[in-house]
Amino acid sequence: MALLVVVVGLFxxxxxxxxxxxxxxxxxxxxxxxxxxxxxxxxNPTHALVVCAMILLAVAQVVASVAGGCCGCCRPGGGASKSTRRVVGIVVSVLSWIMAVIAAVYYWRGAVLNAPGTREATFAGAFHEKCLVIRGGVFIRAAVLSLVATSLAIKSCVLLRAPAAREPKPDGQHPPEAGVALGRPQWPAQGNGQAPYPQPAAQGYGQSRV
Structure with a gap:
């Protein structure tokens, strides 16, 4: 679990x-x-940086989803607590993918406008032409969304991979843990429901002399 969290977080x-x-x-x-x-x-290096950022974000999302059992769909359900945690994990995983997709859209738009090449200029007026340039803050928003998506992916992975807690018996008692011996009475129960105690040996009195 720790290794998966480190890998997803690093990407x-x-x-x-x-x-x-x-x-x-x-x-x-x-x-x-x-x-x-x-x-x-x-x-310029921006195009290559953005492409690498998109690939790393996609790898982080895929690793988190596979580690969590394909968003919880590849793991069998358990008890009530397990089912609730599974639903929360699936919802968090879906939110992480939504954040990742929005970040990827920002990355892709910035990569297109920073790719080297020649493009036709657009008209900004009757006799004025201009070139399209990415607006400021686009990559910052994509980076912040990447961090949010990664945090949600790690959270969903932890929720979906956490072991299920032992459920109590109908009488409210928890099942005994493995390796713990159950105590048994040392003396057989009597009819009145009380366990007998060992009686001291009878002592002789008034013995006659021969």
């Missing part, structure tokens, strides 16, 4: 770190060159 945190780095390295309007009616986007 998710690394994805978020790459997102923060991509925010600092993204293209600015000064980096884009206009050639006629085309915009020339130069090569």
């Amino acid at each position: 998710g945190v690394t994805s978020a770190v790459l997102g923060f780095v991509a925010e600092a390295k993204k293209l600015t309007p000064d980096d884009i060159h206009v050639s006629g009616r085309e915009c020339v986007y130069p090569a």
Whole structure:
């Protein structure tokens, strides 16, 4: 369990770190060159960083889902407490996937606008053309969502893999633990329901002399 948490957390945190780095390295309007009616986007590390962030986030989600039994669908249900924990784990897992998908959309949009190449300029007025640039804070939002998705994925994995607690018997008593010997009476019970006690040996009195 600890190893799975470390692996999922490492992938998710690394994805978020790459997102923060991509925010600092993204293209600015000064980096884009206009050639006629085309915009020339130069090569930059942002595109590769974002692609790696998306892959790491996807790996973290898949590992957490597989470790949790495919969102709880691949593990048999248990008692009442186990079923409740399973439902909560499934809900948390679904929320983590939603956060991961939103983060991936932000990553993908930023990767497209930071990919090197030539694109047609758009008209911003009658005689003015401009090049599309990713807005500030997009990669930061993606990184934060990656952290949230990773936290939820770890939580769902813990809930779905936690062992089921022993349920009490109908009379309210818990079943005995393995390896604990049950005490038994040393003397057979009598008809009145009380256990007899050993009686001291009778002593002789008034013995006659021969």
